[in-house]
Amino acid sequence: MNAPRLAGGVACLFVGSMLLAGCVAKTEAATADALTVDTSDSACSVSAASATSGTLAFDVSNSGSQVSEFYLLAEDGLRIVGEVENIAPGASRTLTVVAQPGDYYTLCKPGMVGDGVGRAAFAVSGDAVAATGDDAEQKQQAVQLYAAFVKDQVEQLVPAVAAFTGAYAAGDDDAAREQFPRVRAFYERIEPVAESLGDLDPRIDYREVDAVAEGLAWTGFHRIEKDLWVPAADALNADGVTPAWQGWEPSTPEQRAGHAEQLAADIAELNDYVHSDEFQAALDDQGIAGISNGAIALLDEVATGKISGEEDWWSGTDLYDFAANVEGSKMAYSLVRDLVTSKDAAGEQLAADIDAGYADLETRLAAHRSGDGFVSYVELTEGDKRDLTDFINALAEPLSRLTATVLS
Numbered sequence: 180m181n182a183p184r185l186a187g188g189v190a191c192l193f194v195g196s197m198l199l200a201g202c203v204a205k206t207e208a209a210t211a212d213a214l215t216v217d218t219s220d221s222a223c224s225v226s227a228a229s230a231t232s233g234t235l236a237f238d239v240s241n242s243g244s245q246v247s248e249f250y251l252l253a254e255d256g257l258r259i260v261g262e263v264e265n266i267a268p269g270a271s272r273t274l275t276v277v278a279q280p281g282d283y284y285t286l287c288k289p290g291m292v293g294d295g296v297g298r299a300a301f302a303v304s305g306d307a308v309a310a311t312g313d314d315a316e317q318k319q320q321a322v323q324l325y326a327a328f329v330k331d332q333v334e335q336l337v338p339a340v341a342a343f344t345g346a347y348a349a350g351d352d353d354a355a356r357e358q359f360p361r362v363r364a365f366y367e368r369i370e371p372v373a374e375s376l377g378d379l380d381p382r383i384d385y386r387e388v389d390a391v392a393e394g395l396a397w398t399g400f401h402r403i404e405k406d407l408w409v410p411a412a413d414a415l416n417a418d419g420v421t422p423a424w425q426g427w428e429p430s431t432p433e434q435r436a437g438h439a440e441q442l443a444a445d446i447a448e449l450n451d452y453v454h455s456d457e458f459q460a461a462l463d464d465q466g467i468a469g470i471s472n473g474a475i476a477l478l479d480e481v482a483t484g485k486i487s488g489e490e491d492w493w494s495g496t497d498l499y500d501f502a503a504n505v506e507g508s509k510m511a512y513s514l515v516r517d518l519v520t521s522k523d524a525a526g527e528q529l530a531a532d533i534d535a536g537y538a539d540l541e542t543r544l545a546a547h548r549s550g551d552g553f554v555s556y557v558e559l560t561e562g563d564k565r566d567l568t569d570f571i572n573a574l575a576e577p578l579s580r581l582t583a584t585v586l587s
Contacts, residue, residue: 495557
């Protein structure tokens with residue numbers, strides 16, 4: 180069951196292309212360009228698919244049987260640019276934003292879990308709207324938006340893990356192998372959050388070599404991974420020394436059920452945490468520096484773990500994790516970008532350098548795509564790895580200056 184959302188039931192948020200006008204009662208939104216939204220158990224019906232730039236009010240009514248949420252997403256479909264949550268059955272909420280020209284998506288999430296229903300394109304035309312709000316307001320709104328992003332990713336992770344562990348426990352290894360890297364993407368985009376929670380990240384995501392080194396029981400994604408990609412007789416563990424079969428036996432059906440149950444329980448604990456007041460308080464304490472440092476930390480995850488090929492040692496699905504880390508890093512950066520460019524010419528140049536770094540890295544990563552996924556990491560040559568490392572380092576240098584600039 181989903182844990183309670185933020186106190187007050189409504190979060191109003193902004194990101195680069197959209198600016199907060201306010202989360203207001205219906206009577207106060209009369210001057211806005213109003214649109215109506217009906218969220219039900221299976222649909223998300225918006226009264227129009229386009230609007231003119233300026234103040235928009237989405238009047239959201241819940242005709243379904245579950246508590247629901249309404250999202251306005253950026254063009255990439257990942258960044259949340261506006262959200263109302265905790266809309267009880269029969270209740271209504273209003274999201275009011277100042278919309279810049281661009282392409283967006285609308286989406287509802289009945290039950291506040293999963294990837295939502297009724298995703299539809301929403302276009303805003305017209306002229307650019309002048310930014311409003313002081314520096315402190317923008318920083319706090321960025322923190323709120325990052326909280327919404329984390330919650331959304333974990334909400335999608337919960338049912339994805341349920342399906343994945345269900346297939347694994349049932350012995351449907353083909354289905355589980357197909358799901359493994361895609362399920363992990365939700366976690367990898369917000370990994371620094373879990374890493375701050377003591378032993379939760381080790382339980383969910385430790386590699387075998389790390390668990391052994393610290394004397395911990397080995398559980399989580401990578402424990403399951405080794406069952407799904409049974410190591411060859413001449414394979415080595417992630418330490419590069421120990422034979423993979425040394426002391427190893429495939430899990431029994433009962434053990435598989437236990438591993439599956441443990442991972443699902445740990446993800447449920449993570450979901451409870453990110454919907455708690457404790458999580459919001461922690462983000463508030465870290466402030467805007469926490470977001471910019473999160474962008475840096477996720478790129479460091481790529482540089483120290485993914486590029487070596489040691490993360491997904493058995494499956495070779497490291498590039499999926501690589502891409503998700505970069506997506507999460509770019510998402511966090513996008514929340515503070517306007518604060519950087521508003522500083523001075525040096526801030527504008529820093530943002531331009533970071534933008535170029537992300538674009539170049541994404542282009543190089545795309546060269547290793549296969550269908551809607553990626554090639555196995557073992558197919559990369561040493562030259563490919565050095566090439567990716569060069570682009571990581573090219574982005575890491577300007578990104579390392581992000582927090583200092585935001586706080587200046």
